[in-house]
Amino acid sequence: MAPKFGDLKRFCDKNGWIMVLNTDHWYYEKVLNDGTLLRTKISHAVSKEIPQNLWDRILRKQLHITEKDFWKGL
Structure with a gap:
């Protein structure tokens, strides 16, 4: 399931x-x-899906978590 900016x-x-x-x-x-200081930025287009290549970078470089842990955090 592709996350949306609103999920982030x-x-x-x-x-x-x-x-x-x-x-x-x-x-x-x-x-x-x-x-460690983590930073992320989130589009105001909350209903728009995050493209997969961007999502992979956000998880790895900005949030420092796995996708599984992201969904658990919601």
Whole structure:
């Protein structure tokens, strides 16, 4: 099931991410226990599906989680 930008926003809101900016996108940050700062940005097009290649990068480079853990976090 392909996630939508609204799913990503809901995940961030429920899992300790802080919205730091709301302009053309929502910008979120989260500091991990080891001090690592994670950042992601989310399109306001909440009903639009995230393209697979972008979704893979978001999971790996921005959220640092697996897709399975993402869906558990919702």
